[in-house]
Amino acid sequence: MTLDGSTAAVRVDGLSRRYGATRALDGVDLRLERGITGLLGPNGAGKTTLLSILATVGEPDAGRVSVFGLDPRQAAQRVEIRRRLGYLPQELGYHRHFTVAAFLDYVAILKEITGRRRRAEEVARVLAAIGLETRARTRIRALSGGMRQRLGIAQALLGKPDLLVLDEPTAGLDPEQRLRFRELLSGLPGDPVIVLSTHQADDIAAICPHVVVLLQGRVQFTGTPADLAATAAGRVWAASERDDRAHLAWRGGDNRWRHVGDDPPAGADLVAPTVEDGYLLLSHAAGSR
Amino acid sequence: MGVCEPAAGMSPGAEERDDAALLRAAAWGDEGALAALYDRHAGWLTIRMTRRCALPDVVDHAVQDTFLALWREAGAYRGGGDVAAFIWGIGIRRLIDAIRRETGARRRLPWRAAGPDVVVSAEDQVLVGIEHGRLGQALAGLSPELRGAIEATVLDGLTCAEAAVLLGVAEGTVKSRCHRARVALRAALTDQHAGPEKPAHRREAWRTS
Amino acid sequence: MTHAGEDLLRGYAAGTVEVAEVWSVEAHLMACARCRSALSAHVDAGRLARSRSVLMVRAALGDGGRVRRLLCRCGVPDHLLRLLGATPSLRRSWLLSVLGVLSVVAAEAVAVRYGWVHASAAARPAGYRDAEVLAPFLLVAPLLVLAGVAAAFLPMFDPAFRLAVAAPFSGFTLLLVRSVCALAAALVPVVAATFLLPGPRWLPLALLLPSLALCALALAAATVLDPRAAAVTAGVLWAVPVLLLLETAHGPLPIVQAHAQFACLAVLCACAMVLLARRDRFEWGWAR
Numbered sequence: 181m182t183l184d185g186s187t188a189a190v191r192v193d194g195l196s197r198r199y200g201a202t203r204a205l206d207g208v209d210l211r212l213e214r215g216i217t218g219l220l221g222p223n224g225a226g227k228t229t230l231l232s233i234l235a236t237v238g239e240p241d242a243g244r245v246s247v248f249g250l251d252p253r254q255a256a257q258r259v260e261i262r263r264r265l266g267y268l269p270q271e272l273g274y275h276r277h278f279t280v281a282a283f284l285d286y287v288a289i290l291k292e293i294t295g296r297r298r299r300a301e302e303v304a305r306v307l308a309a310i311g312l313e314t315r316a317r318t319r320i321r322a323l324s325g326g327m328r329q330r331l332g333i334a335q336a337l338l339g340k341p342d343l344l345v346l347d348e349p350t351a352g353l354d355p356e357q358r359l360r361f362r363e364l365l366s367g368l369p370g371d372p373v374i375v376l377s378t379h380q381a382d383d384i385a386a387i388c389p390h391v392v393v394l395l396q397g398r399v400q401f402t403g404t405p406a407d408l409a410a411t412a413a414g415r416v417w418a419a420s421e422r423d424d425r426a427h428l429a430w431r432g433g434d435n436r437w438r439h440v441g442d443d444p445p446a447g448a449d450l451v452a453p454t455v456e457d458g459y460l461l462l463s464h465a466a467g468s469r
Numbered sequence: 470m471g472v473c474e475p476a477a478g479m480s481p482g483a484e485e486r487d488d489a490a491l492l493r494a495a496a497w498g499d500e501g502a503l504a505a506l507y508d509r510h511a512g513w514l515t516i517r518m519t520r521r522c523a524l525p526d527v528v529d530h531a532v533q534d535t536f537l538a539l540w541r542e543a544g545a546y547r548g549g550g551d552v553a554a555f556i557w558g559i560g561i562r563r564l565i566d567a568i569r570r571e572t573g574a575r576r577r578l579p580w581r582a583a584g585p586d587v588v589v590s591a592e593d594q595v596l597v598g599i600e601h602g603r604l605g606q607a608l609a610g611l612s613p614e615l616r617g618a619i620e621a622t623v624l625d626g627l628t629c630a631e632a633a634v635l636l637g638v639a640e641g642t643v644k645s646r647c648h649r650a651r652v653a654l655r656a657a658l659t660d661q662h663a664g665p666e667k668p669a670h671r672r673e674a675w676r677t678s
Numbered sequence: 679m680t681h682a683g684e685d686l687l688r689g690y691a692a693g694t695v696e697v698a699e700v701w702s703v704e705a706h707l708m709a710c711a712r713c714r715s716a717l718s719a720h721v722d723a724g725r726l727a728r729s730r731s732v733l734m735v736r737a738a739l740g741d742g743g744r745v746r747r748l749l750c751r752c753g754v755p756d757h758l759l760r761l762l763g764a765t766p767s768l769r770r771s772w773l774l775s776v777l778g779v780l781s782v783v784a785a786e787a788v789a790v791r792y793g794w795v796h797a798s799a800a801a802r803p804a805g806y807r808d809a810e811v812l813a814p815f816l817l818v819a820p821l822l823v824l825a826g827v828a829a830a831f832l833p834m835f836d837p838a839f840r841l842a843v844a845a846p847f848s849g850f851t852l853l854l855v856r857s858v859c860a861l862a863a864a865l866v867p868v869v870a871a872t873f874l875l876p877g878p879r880w881l882p883l884a885l886l887l888p889s890l891a892l893c894a895l896a897l898a899a900a901t902v903l904d905p906r907a908a909a910v911t912a913g914v915l916w917a918v919p920v921l922l923l924l925e926t927a928h929g930p931l932p933i934v935q936a937h938a939q940f941a942c943l944a945v946l947c948a949c950a951m952v953l954l955a956r957r958d959r960f961e962w963g964w965a966r
Contacts, residue, residue, distance in 0.1 A: 235844045237963055255958060262846040269844075273837025275764050281738035286764055287838070289757045290845035290852075296756055297530065297732075300739065304731040313731060316738035317500065335841065488711075503737055507730055512718025513707055515726070516691050520700070529725070533733045540737045554708045605698035616697055624701060 189213055189373045190234065190343065195243035197229050204229040205240070206397035212373050216365060218388030218405075219377040220459055226397045227377040228270050228347055234375065235267040235345040247343060263292065266341035266372075270348050272332045274320045280307070280331060281316040287335040306334040309364055325352045333361070340369055346376040350383050362387045381456035385409075393459060395466040405455045412453035412461050416440055419448035427464045440464075488552035495539050507536050510556055517557070518564050521625075521635060527571050531564040538563065561625050565634045572637070607657035611650055618646035619654075682706060682713050691720035758855055766835050767826040767860040776822050776864060780871045783815050791876040812877050816885075816934065817920045819868045821913055823889040824896060826864035828909040830856035831900065833963070843963035850957040853897075861893055884934040891942040892916050894949035901956035 190212035197205040204226045221227050232238035233245060236252045248264065250257040274283060284303045293299050307313045310330045320328065329352045336344055350358050365374060365387060378384065384391050385405045393401040393408070401408055418436045422429050423445030432438045439445055440460050486494070486505070494502030511532055518528045538559050608616060621632035622643070629647075633640040682690075682703055689695040690703050707714055741747055746759050762768055788794075791811045831853050833839040842852060868889070872882040892912055899908035923932055932938060 232840075237840050237843050239962060255961065258961070259846050259848075262844060265844060267841065267844040269840045272841070273839075275837055277769070278764070279738060281735050282760075282763065283838075285739055285760060287841055287845070289760055290842055290847045292846050294755075294757050296736075297533075299757075300732050300736045303739075304728075304735045307735065308731060313734070316735055500734065500737065504730070504734065507733060509711075509715065509718075511726055511729070512721045513714045515721050516717060517704060517707070520693060525725070529729050533729055533736065536733055537736055541740070551708055553711075553714065557708065608698050608701075609696060620697075620701070624704065 189248055190375075191244075191246040192230075192234075193244045193246075195230070195233065195240050195245065197226075197233065197238070197240050203397050205233075208243070208394070208397070208399055210392065210399065210402075212375055213390070214371050214373050215390065216374045216376065216388045217390045217392060218384040219375060219392050219394055220379070220381065220384050221377070221394035222379055222463065225394045227394055230394065231345050231347045231375065231377055232269070234343075235265060235269075236261055237267070237269070261343075263339075264342040266336035266338065266344045268332045268336040268346045268349055274328065274331070276321040277319065279317050279319050280312060280323070283320060283331065284335055284338065288338050291339040293339060302338055306337045309337060310334045311360065326354060326357055329353055330357070333364075337368070340372075342370065342372045344368075344372050344374040344376075346374070348378060349376050350378055350380070358383070358386075381454070381459050385455040391455075393462055395463060398466075400462050400466055401458075408458040408462075409453045409455045410458070412440065412457040414450065415442060415461060416451050416453045416457045417444045417448035418451045419445045421445070423448070428460055492539060492552060492555075496542050498541055503536060503540055506539065510553070511536070513553075514556065514560050518560065521561075521621075522564060522568055524571065527567045528564070531560065531567040534563040534567065535560040558626070561627065561635075562631065565627075565631050568637075569634050572634075604654075604658065607654050610657055611653055615646050615650035615653065618643055619650045622647055680706075681710065682716075684716070687713065687717050688720060691717065761852065761855060762859055764836065764838070765830050765856045765860060767829040768863055772826070772829070773863060773867070776826065777867050779818065779822060780867055783818050784871045784875055787811050787815050787875055812875065812881075813920070813924050815872075815875060817917060819871070819885055820889040820892050820916055823861060823864040823868060824892050824909065824913055824916070826860040827857045827893040828896060830860040831897065832905050832909060834906065840963065843961075849960040849963070853960055857893065857897060861890070865889060881934065884939065887939050887942040887946065888916070888934065891946040891949070894946050894953065898949035898952040898956075901953065901959040 188211035192208055192210035195205050195208040219227050233240050236258055245252055247261045250261050252258045252261055281303055285299055288299045288302055293302055307316060310333055312330060333349055350361060391405050391408050392399055417439045420436055422437045423439055425443050426439035426441035429437050429439045440457050491502045491506050495506055514532055515528055518531055522528055617636055621627050621635050629640050629643045632643045749759055750756055766772055829835045869882045872885055896909050896912035899911055
């Protein structure tokens with residue numbers, strides 16, 4: 181992962197966006213490379229706004245975006261970006277009367293795959309990738325939440341995109357499906373740029389070699405999950421009782437209280453920090469500013 | 470026709486239904502029946518089509534179109550005659566369509582698959598036994614173009630127009646080749662000076678069950 | 679029964695067998711299921727599996743029914759027809775509702791005209807002036823057409839709207855295709871219903887231009903305003919004059935007479951130009 185902007189596949193400079201009085205994005209700089217990048221942040225941090233701008237669905241108020249060297253503000257280049265794009269929006273709605281195959285066929289047409297046979301081949305390919313081949317004729321309204329989410333991921337994969345923008349792709353998936361999703365992402369043809377957002381730190385730790393933490397519209401951290409965990413080094417403690425002076429304390433699975441903060445509680449042991457600890461510390465620091 | 474024994478890789482649970490029942494079920498929209506039909510018939514159909522057209526993509530498309538033609542086509546199969554022959558009748562015409570699309574020929578084929586020209590059983594008897602006899606030798610003595618024309622019109626039951634697309638020649642050429650082939654066959658079969666039949670050296674290729 | 683041996687089948691599959699034997703094998707295959715399945719083993723299983731999955735998808739998609747097949751034969755591209763499948767105002771339920779509303783309004787007009795029922799206002803003798811009788815219909819019919827077109831372009835009617843924006847397919851083309859088809863689909867019952875109504879004989883034709891102008895106005899306004907506001911504005915701009923005319927001139931017929939038709943034509947042309955000039959607006963969606 182290079183931080184040198186000159187070779188980055190996707191570049192974001194000084195992006196700002198506000199909705200009324202709220203600043204959704206406040207001067208965001210970002211570089212994305214081939215491979216998976218995780219966007220971590222609480223709800224309302226601007227993740228969805230940033231992803232919608234990357235997916236050319238939203239316009240920024242200020243700042244520049246460059247996707248594979250193309251500028252989405254130019255109409256012709258915007259269409260070219262969209263040809264290489266796969267997008268899963270948050271809370272994607274479906275035409276309820278469509279069957280699974282019909283919906284994927286519809287999205288394939290929107291992606292300019294016009295030949296009937298080629299469309300069927302693409303639809304068959306993504307259905308096999310997400311494991312819904314037996315459900316091709318099921319109506320979407322009869323699918324469970326997890327299946328609908330997988331269908332959303334499938335439509336993003338149509339056309340073998342070079343840029344995959346996934347907003348909360350693991351929401352509603354059970355642990356086994358998350359595992360398959362991770363396998364799916366790592367095996368995609370063509371090594372695309374993948375950026376996915378989540379508010380769960382363990383997804384990041386498991387899937388993403390690169391993490392960006394977005395808090396209150398600003399990038400607070402860029403680096404590997406190990407680096408994020410390391411920011412909390414020396415500040416995570418486990419004790420048998422709860423100490424209220426810590427920033428955060430909760431009872432862990434081993435029946436001990438885990439504390440994240442600067443002052444160690446009495447009798448506490450230092451423990452190795454996880455990605456979640458690093459994230460919580462950052463979040464607390466940003467909140468107190 | 471009788472119940473088919475399962476071969477490797479077939480979908481389980483489909484062996485009980487015979488082909489005619491599967492065809493009816495597929496015509497009414499039973500996905501499992503379509504899948505079972507495919508598992509049973511796609512293999513031989515692919516090979517037989519490959520003998521007529523060497524392009525594997527075209528053959529695959531034609532096989533898909535054949536089974537699609539069986540899907541939801543209520544009433545197309547009348548129940549008489551062999552299911553395999555029925556499928557071949559549709560398949561060969563889908564193959565011709567696919568070849569035509571590939572080579573860009575202009576004329577349109579009928580909207581639906583025409584009824585199959587099922588090979589009459591008397592011909593069947595003859596054809597099964599030809600490798601041993603005079604007819605086999607006479608056929609082997611024909612040039613490949615004449616053999617191809619006879620095969621398309623007699624064995625596959627195509628019209629001269631359809632055979633023309635399959636062979637990639639003009640319709641008139643097909644007609645003249647068929648005529649010459651028949652003349653040559655007649656001459657070879659009625660030739661008084663033909664030697665005794667060659668020994669059935671290939672008999673071991675066929676086994677009794 | 680004699681069956682084909684393994685070597686013979688392999689040779690046939692590989693194409694190395696003499697033609698006479700080939701004919702025998704093929705004739706035998708037509709009659710023997712066992713040899714057919716034995717032959718299947720000589721095809722690449724992966725190739726068959728890939729083809730099978732594509733077949734099942736194509737079977738799942740189907741060909742869309744009689745109307746679509748007919749349109750395909752007439753040369754309409756298949757992918758456009760599939761895009762229209764996502765438009766709510768082209769679905770049977772919508773069209774039936776439109777028919778329902780039209781029949782109610784038309785039936786009321788006919789009944790009042792022929793004196794079968796009395797209007798709720800002060801009792802009048804049978805044989806109303808046509809103008810007042812037609813008022814509800816003239817109000818409602820173009821609004822129904824507008825509703826059909828609005829359902830074709832409003833994001834609230836397209837659950838997968840953001841996918842359409844993020845896709846390379848031109849948003850303007852998509853909008854036009856859907857709107858034009860919704861327009862045509864809505865105009866057919868409207869024009870058919872006007873033939874049944876009492877009134878001047880040119881009434882069916884007279885409703886065409888106002889309906890077209892109204893829809894063009896809504897689309898053009900959508901390049902400036904929020905789409906929902908645009909649709910509502912257009913509807914109000916039709917309803918208010920009709921109601922006013924009913925109050926002041928004892929009948930809304932003036933709105934479909936000659937000078938009003940010219941006005942509608944002018945509005946139609948102006949809005950069409952605005953729409954074309956500002957069509958880039960539709961490529962971004964309305965994510966504001």
